[in-house]
Every structure is written in structure tokens, then in C-alpha cells.
Amino acid sequence: MTQFINTRDTVVTEAIDGLLRAAGGRLGRLDGYPHIKVVLRTDWNRDRVALVSGGGSGHEPAHAGFVGQGMLAAAVCGDVFASPSVDAVLAGILAVTGPAGCLLIVKNYTGDRLNFGLAAERARAFGLKVAMVIVDDDVALPDLPQPRGVAGTLLVHKIAGALAEDGADLDTVAAAAQGVIDGVVSLGMSLSTCTLPGAAREDRIPAGMAELGLGIHGEAGVEQVPFADARGAMGMVADRLAGHLDAGPHVALLNNLGGATPLEMSVLAEELLASGIGTQIESLVGPGALMTSLDMRGFSVSLLPLDDARRAALAAPVAPAAWPGCNPVSAVDVRPLPDGLVPIKPMPSADPARRAYLAKCCSLFMGMESDLNALDAKSGDGDTGSTLAGAARALDAALDRLPLADLTQLYRAIGLELSQTMGGSSGVLLAIFFTAAGDAAASGHGPVAALRAGLDRVQQVGGANPGDRTMVDALMPALDALDDGYGPAAAAARAGADRTATITRAKAGRASYVGADKLAGHNDPGAEAVARLFEMLAAG
């Protein structure tokens, strides 16, 4: 079993019950399990023409997913890929048909035609008005004796459903349905077969090939064609369909046969609209999984000429969430990028004391390079020293560009420099530290309080708390003690850094992926760097 089912025999009844429980009370079923599987609207009062469809299961959401206001009154579900029985169809008809009558929408498969057909006769013998239409939208072969009914069926459901909802009589609804059937054409393509419940997937389609002109029951396509990419695939489908189109606007229904990802389906939508028939597509239903073939990685395109009546019917709101709506196709609305992506360079300003202070810090980090690399190599990839030294070199070279006289601007400018020159997570985190500190300084915080605010933000973004074996373990106590001077700050930083050697289970940062034996006894290199910085500042 490679599927989320229980048994092949119960998959359809269990799936229907799951559908019903999740439908918010909108849907019910007849008490006929296991043979009679009829899903019906609970809010249906038989005052209009009832639309009934169905057929084998395995095409979900078709058809039970399309039961609801504005679409079907009932769906008669067979087992997977098997027609429902005459009794099941009759039960569905009898359960929902009132004086306005019933329209059966049947896909063109022999079993469905016969069983729905006989059920219709038996229902008529009760005096019910029953009409039946047969959907045969597949154009896989130019002269197919019995074209299959595939995803175009959904357009019949929707357009006939809107008319029935509006109170049209049976003849009108049936004529509209037949009109859709006469006009709609569909074609599918697939890169895989489908997996029948409880079975393995047939491996019929070789690599580099696709099947064109397939149905929805896992049968082989009418031909295998080379497959290169989405553009070529959709181009081939569009070319075949083009021969069946009149001039004028169409609605397209882009159907996922089950196994294509939403990403692929959106690429296919783009290719459909960019294809040779794209200009004839006024509106689009989907892309979405509407008439599937279990998990087949494939798609189908259905096309129907539009007139105002069909436009209105397609746009009418419906209850079934499985109907994705019908949207007018639009050009891609491309908006200009906002201003502000290129950071404004701060105006340089002079402050010799600050310049010397910063130069000293930079020099210190440059001098720690090999020590910190060696420390990092014991528990990491040995580059902490180089990362910090590289950033220090870059900052040192930028000193003359910095707004040294304005602390708020200076914090922000350091953040910007670091974000542009220092790679990796630590670069982003230090950039956040200084940018947020600048923000806080701009809001009136003093120099130390601003740095504490920066650290808060680093913790929120980086997720590191004290005890997580990161530079926070040294930086937080240092900043907390800094109002008392560099001496206490340095002592606090050193104590914090040394404590990291005892933390053998890191909860954040890269060390969280490293085993305890490699962490024990070694200070975290980031925390060590912070401790050394404050020790140097304390030493004057």
C-alpha cells in the first residue's frame, strides 16, 4: 500500500463520508452503502430543475465535490473507474427530482450511458420529467467513434447549474447543456499513468516522452510524443485544439489530472495563455484539480466559445468550494519597484575620538582572526575569525565615509556597511544589531540603551536566548553592565563567554547541529570575540 487508504473496497465510501463531514452540513448522502453512493444537497427543496451527474470515482472533486447551490443537486458515485448501478442512479434521481424535472449529465462511457439511461427510463415511469445529455468533449482523435467525456463536463455542470438555479425550465436547461456539449473540446497530456488504489503504478511512459490524447481512466493516450518542457507540451496541445476552434472568444478550463504540482499548473497556465490560441482565451477556469485521474501527472485543456449567456452563467456564484471560479484573463500587472531599495548613503562627518575608537576595535578583530578560527574549528567550520576580521577590515576601510559625528546615523551606517560586506547569518545579525540600535537612538535612547534595543531585535530575529551558546551569552551581560563602565562590562562578558564552554546542547545557531562532545570545554567563538573586545576596551 503506497496510498493513504484503508482498503480498496472501502475507499470510496470512506472518502464520501469524509467529504460530507467537512462540508459544513451542506451535503448528505442516501442510506445505501456500499452499493448506492449518492451525495446530495441537504438544502435542496426540489423547486427547480435538479442536475444529477456521476460516474466512476477516482476523478475527485468530480462529481461529489460539485454538489451544491448553483451546480449539482446530486452526484451518483461508482467505485473507482466503475459506473454506478442503475439502482444507484435511480435512487439519486428519485431523491432530488421535483415537478421541474431532472437533467442527467453523463460522460460518454458505455456503462454510464446505459446505467444512467435505464435509470432515466425507470424514473420516467414514475411520471418524472428526466432529460439526459452525454458529454463527449475529448478530441484526442479527429474521427473518434465515441469521443470520451472528460473535464469539459465541469463547464456543463456550471452553465446548466446557473440556469437551473435561476429557475429555468428543463427544456431550457437541457438545451443549454447540449449547447455546451456541442461547443466544448478537450485534450489531455500526461507524464505518468495513475496509481489505482491498492495497486502499483504502471510504468508505461518512458523518460523523455509524454502521452497525448489520454482519457481519465489510466488508458493509454492515442500517441506518445517527445517531451522537452512545459512550453512544448502546451504548444502541442494548443495546436491540436486550434483546429477545433472557431474565431471568437473562448473560456478555457485548465485541469490538473491529479499529480501535477500547483507550480507546474501555473507554468502551464502561463504557457497556455502565451500559446497560439492564447489570444482566443477570454477567461480561465483554474488551473486546478477538477476532473482528475487519481494521481496522474498530467493536465487537460477544455475550450468553449463564449457568449453573454455563458459569461453570466460562468460568473454566477456557487456553493461548492471545488469550483475555482472563472476569471477574465489579464495581462500581468507589473508595478515599478518602490523607492528606498538603494540605501541613501549617509553624509560623512568627522569625530576623531570615535574614529580612533572604531579603528581600535577593527584592529582588535583583525588580530583575533587566527585565534578565533582555531577555536571555531573545534566545533564548527573554523571561519568565525576570518568572518569577523573581514568585516573589520571592510569597516576600517570605510571609516572616512561614516557619519562619525552623529551616533544615530553612525549605528545605521555601520549596519549598512556590515550588511553589504559581511556574508552569512552573522553578517545579517550584526547588520540588524546596528540598524536597530540606530533606530532606537533615533527614538531618543542613549548609546548603551540603543545597543540593548539592537540586541533585543537580534534575539527576536535570530532566536537566540542566553544559554544557547552564542555571542548573546557574552554580549547581553556586557551591555547590562556597561552603564557601570568597561571594567564591569568586560568581567561580565568574560564570565558569559567562559560559561559557553559548559553549554553542550546549543539551541540556536550552527552549534545546535554539533554533538556535545565537540562543544564541551571550548568557548563559543562569537562569545569569545565579544569578551576580548570588552577586555580590550576596559584595558583602555
Next chain:
Amino acid sequence: MTQFINTRDTVVTEAIDGLLRAAGGRLGRLDGYPHIKVVLRTDWNRDRVALVSGGGSGHEPAHAGFVGQGMLAAAVCGDVFASPSVDAVLAGILAVTGPAGCLLIVKNYTGDRLNFGLAAERARAFGLKVAMVIVDDDVALPDLPQPRGVAGTLLVHKIAGALAEDGADLDTVAAAAQGVIDGVVSLGMSLSTCTLPGAAREDRIPAGMAELGLGIHGEAGVEQVPFADARGAMGMVADRLAGHLDAGPHVALLNNLGGATPLEMSVLAEELLASGIGTQIESLVGPGALMTSLDMRGFSVSLLPLDDARRAALAAPVAPAAWPGCNPVSAVDVRPLPDGLVPIKPMPSADPARRAYLAKCCSLFMGMESDLNALDAKSGDGDTGSTLAGAARALDAALDRLPLADLTQLYRAIGLELSQTMGGSSGVLLAIFFTAAGDAAASGHGPVAALRAGLDRVQQVGGANPGDRTMVDALMPALDALDDGYGPAAAAARAGADRTATITRAKAGRASYVGADKLAGHNDPGAEAVARLFEMLAAG
């Protein structure tokens, strides 16, 4: 290439453009391809708190599919499974943030946290109000240092989105989002890995096993567990989640990780609601593909405690079609089967002449058995004679039960007998023929006109036209001539039957699958049976 894409490098931008064109003008994007991929509402006027989310692609419809009224103002899309850049996030923030500010909803991955975090700082430097929440709903491990953000993110989008839509201020929206994050727990299970664009699928999960506690980037689950069926799988997930639940009602979000079929997802919904935590689930979002991992055949369950504010926020209507709604969970509404499935037995009545006539017809069909079988064997499976003879024997045995004195009832009764005793397509078609003839007779048609009406219905249901090499080729001309007597009817039937020997391309029925060489020179056995019947009747 086994996917419907063009190139790995263009898959995301092409998919976004496809999404936008199909969104009916609701969505646009920034002009930043390929590096800046920001989808935004075209109807957004910055008058409320802007929700911005995003992250790597490959999780569609998340997040671009959830941009729209009531949910996100913008989505920032990275490449597949890769965080978007700081510039891209900043562009998204700047494009949609007005005086009310902006809430960033970020899944807990380092790259996303850092890039969204730094972008937030840069946006704040412009004076914008920007809050950020980090979703970490995954409970795959009891004490995960950095729990991942998975499908629970959608509940954050929805609930925060409803508040923002209502005009709540940034603090309120952010607090509600954080409240959801604090409350929501998620767990996933999968039967397969996912297929990265342009790559082959990794075959990591052996047959009979599933991965439990996986993320949405194809990474391995925290353990491999034996997989037997949907019930066991969901039971295991429910058990793990149960330990994280408080008493009281919850909303569940049942997410398709991409490759499970709708049929499987409905079975899983049923199993979730029947599981040990089922009684704690008051409402359900999905099942549906909301936060996918490309084509992974898996699911996840997210659970969030409910209160009235969350109920209202979840129920609020939204524009994005990808949001499947949140429905109250209900018991399965099972309705009694309608009356009429057990056909009412007609009252027998006597008419000796009709009895003799019918007996003679039955006898004739019994006598033709081996001839027709032999004829059928030349182009089919050689059972037409036996099928008809079997039906004739059953009908002959039923003569005393039939309403012989009332032609309307008699036609219907014959139809009923044949539907119950005669297998296969021909049994259904003959049942339709007689049932429809009874219907027509009840409407006032004469005996022959009623049979013609029956034939019309057979043609509609069976799809056979004259020239299609079926019994229609003999029956239609016979009925057309029958008003002139049996002689002309027999001649017409014989001519029609003999003509079938020249029809080498059948368009309906079983013979449509048979090659021309096997059809040429042999009458269709059904048509031959009809001709012999009328010849017998003409002979008196």
C-alpha cells in the same frame, strides 16, 4: 525532465506570471524579476495593516495564492525552497505599507528570519511601523530547538488577515497572530519525498514505511514508521498531536503536501474526525493543498484552540480562491433511500393471443442460439445467441406474471424482466427499449409509434445510428415499415441486416474495437436476430 516546467531557473517567475494572469486582475507584481519576486494586491490602498508573508517557493498555493482581500497584502517569493533576499522583502514591505504599518509573517527558517528581519529594520529606518512574527508550529520533536514553520502558517494568515481587514491596529493584529502561533501545533506524515524541479525524486522511504514528522522542504522526517493504512497513519499523527492539546474545541487544518489525491485526502479527513482527537475538532479547513512540498505524497494536520474571536476571523470571507473555507464539522447526514427502487410488480392479466405471440417470439430466439453464436464468433466473443436465448427463456417463464391485457403495462413489464434477467449492454438497451415504449404508450402513442419512441431512446443512450453495424440497422427500417404490415417490415429488416455485412468500420458498440477484416462479409448478429424475428412474424 519529468515535470511540466521549462527550466529550473524560470519556474518560479513563470508560475507567478501564470498565477497573475489567471487571477482576474486581482493580483500584480513588482518589476523586479528575476531577483525580486513580489506578488501584491492590485486593489490595496494601504489604509489598513498590511500582512506580508513569503519564503521559498515550492509550497504553492502558499504564499502568493493567499494574497488578496482578507489575507495577505503581498507575498515575497524566493526560488524553490530558498529564502527571498533582503532587498526582495524590503521591496514587498515598501510597496504595501501605509501609516497603519505592516506585519511580517515568517516561517521559522534561519534564512527567512534573517532576511525578513533585516528588511524589517531597513523599513523601520524609513519610519514605517513593521512588526514580525515567527511561525514555529511543527511538533515533530518534543523539544526541538527551532521548531519549523509549516501549514499552521495559513491559520495565522487567515486570522490576522481578518483583523487587519476589519481595521484593527498593528499591535492588535500582531498580538492575534502571535496568539495563533502560541496555540497552533502541526505534524506531517508522508509516503514519498518530493521531486525538485529538474531533478529525480529521491527514493528514501522503503515500501511499507512512512516518514513521520517531516517538514516542507524534502528533508527526512524525524522517524520512519511502519505504514499499513490511512487509519493507522492518521491515528499515529493524532496520538502525537493529542499530547499538545488542551481540552476544548479546536479548528483543524488538513493539508495535502502535494501528491496525495483528493480521494486519499477525504479518507484522511474521515479518519482524522474518527480519531482519538476527533471530538475536539469543531471545524475543519480543507482538506486541500494549502502548504505543499512540491509533489510529496503526504499530509499534515494543524490544530488551534478556538474562541469566538478566532471563529469569527476564520469564517470571514476572503478573496483568495486557494483558501478552502472553514466549515463546522458535522455528522454524516444520512437520508433514507427513496421509495421506488423496488419496482412495483405489475398485476398479471390475460390475453391469450398476445401470450401466444410472445411465446412464439421467445421460442424463435431460443432456436436461433447456436446460429447467432456462430455468427458472433466471427467478429466478437460468440455469445449473442446465448444472451438473447437466455433472455427469451426467462421471458417465456414469466409470461403468466405479465400484464398481457394492457399494452402500456406490458411494454414496461417486459423492460423490467429484461433488466433483471439479461446481463450486459444489450440487456440494458432492450430494457430501455421496452420501458421507453411503455412510457410512450402511456402518453397515447400507438403500439408501433411507442416502439419507435423506444428505439429513439436506445439510440440516444447507446449512441448507435444507422450504419453503425448494430441491431438498429435492422430494427429502424423494420419499425418504419411496420405500419404497412409484417411483410414490408421483414423485407426492410432483412435488407438492413444484410447491409451490415458491408459495414467494416463500426462506430458504436463492441464491433467498434474490431478490425475491418473480421467484420467484412458477416451480418451483425443483433441485426440478423431482428431480421429473423420479423421474417418469422411475416410468415405468420
